[in-house]
Amino acid sequence: MRQQEAPDDAANPNIAVPPGMGHYCSMLWRGDRWALEWEPSSKSDPCGRLRDQQAEGRVAHAGLYSTHGLNNVVMRCRNGVDYWRGVGAGPLKSAVDEALASQRRGCVFTVAPDALPLFDSPFSASTRIQGHFPGGFDFAQGDVTVDVNGFDQPGLANAHIVESHGIDMSNTVAVNDHDGHDWTVPTGTPVLSVADGVVLLARDRKVPCESPIQKEVYIQHIVGSGEYEERFVTYYAHVDSYSVVAGQRVKKGQVIGLSGETGCAGGPHLHLAVTRLTNTASEYRRAYSIPSTDHPPMTSNIEPYGWEAPRGFDPWGWMNYPSGALSIDLWNPGQAPAR
Numbered sequence: 558m559r560q561q562e563a564p565d566d567a568a569n570p571n572i573a574v575p576p577g578m579g580h581y582c583s584m585l586w587r588g589d590r591w592a593l594e595w596e597p598s599s600k601s602d603p604c605g606r607l608r609d610q611q612a613e614g615r616v617a618h619a620g621l622y623s624t625h626g627l628n629n630v631v632m633r634c635r636n637g638v639d640y641w642r643g644v645g646a647g648p649l650k651s652a653v654d655e656a657l658a659s660q661r662r663g664c665v666f667t668v669a670p671d672a673l674p675l676f677d678s679p680f681s682a683s684t685r686i687q688g689h690f691p692g693g694f695d696f697a698q699g700d701v702t703v704d705v706n707g708f709d710q711p712g713l714a715n716a717h718i719v720e721s722h723g724i725d726m727s728n729t730v731a732v733n734d735h736d737g738h739d740w741t742v743p744t745g746t747p748v749l750s751v752a753d754g755v756v757l758l759a760r761d762r763k764v765p766c767e768s769p770i771q772k773e774v775y776i777q778h779i780v781g782s783g784e785y786e787e788r789f790v791t792y793y794a795h796v797d798s799y800s801v802v803a804g805q806r807v808k809k810g811q812v813i814g815l816s817g818e819t820g821c822a823g824g825p826h827l828h829l830a831v832t833r834l835t836n837t838a839s840e841y842r843r844a845y846s847i848p849s850t851d852h853p854p855m856t857s858n859i860e861p862y863g864w865e866a867p868r869g870f871d872p873w874g875w876m877n878y879p880s881g882a883l884s885i886d887l888w889n890p891g892q893a894p895a896r
């Protein structure tokens with residue numbers, strides 16, 4: 558099968574790290590020894606500091622955390638998983654303290670800021686969004702079911718469709734296992750790249766639907782650099798036409814095509830999904846290729862509005878081990894499309 562590979566890193570115009578971000582590094586050594594280090598600057602090198610101490614270490618995860626905002630931390634050791642959520646380095650410190658106090662072995666830490674403002678709206682300011690299909694990103698895909706009472710929400714203890722506020726959508730018209738957002742807009746509405754990036758693929762794909770050719774675009778976005786960069790792919794589906802080609806650099810706000818209802822669509826809308834390629838539950842950097850006849854597996858897709866329940870922790874980032882990833886609110890202020 559022909560595969561479309563991501564372009565070399567050298568071809569990617571990296572996005573500058575937003576202010577208020579630091580670097581973290583989760584490292585492992587032989588014999589199940591571990592360390593988590595962090596420094597409150599996006600110029601810092603905590604992995605380098607750890608390597609200076611013990612040279613043969615392996616980076617398990619490394620990336621960005623918010624120095625003054627909320628962060629989410631999953632700690633996975635030989636004997637179980639725990640998670641923390643709190644301000645700045647607080648949850649990172651809590652995780653390390655707990656692991657040391659209970660003498661845990663082989664601990665790997667996954668950290669994600671609650672918010673990393675990178676994305677502008679995929680629509681221009683003059684676009685009137687006519688609707689948003691209920692559900693959006695499903696936090697209970699595949700075999701995962703979620704007890705929404707833990708999020709202070711009414712509903713099932715084994716909900717199988719859960720949206721970002723922890724609301725149980727199981728008994729609604731929401732699509733099960735949906736991995737993105739669907740906004741109703743008239744065919745011909747300009748679709749914009751949400752951030753600077755490189756087009757991985759723009760194609761016509763055969764699908765078993767009434768409209769047999771689905772037009773779709775994949776764009777990779779990289780923020781930061783070196784061992785601490787975070788990578789995302791945005792996927793725009795059902796467009797009527799696209800005006801970019803694989804390998805092309807695009808700027809935030811650049812028109813990449815016109816919306817439509819090609820492929821498996823019940824009406825004119827834009828489907829936007831976000832895949833995380835760095836610091837997923839089990840992987841530091843995820844290899845990504847787009848099959849010639851299908852979209853890539855959606856297991857490390859995330860909710861670009863972030864996890865917003867009144868209580869509780871992002872279930873997708875740890876329950877769907879090894880494939881899940883912690884969601885992040887990726888919208889720039891005032892840019893999140895209406896839901």
Ligand SMILES: [Zn+2]
Pocket residue numbers: 735737738739828829
């Ligand atoms: Zn959709």
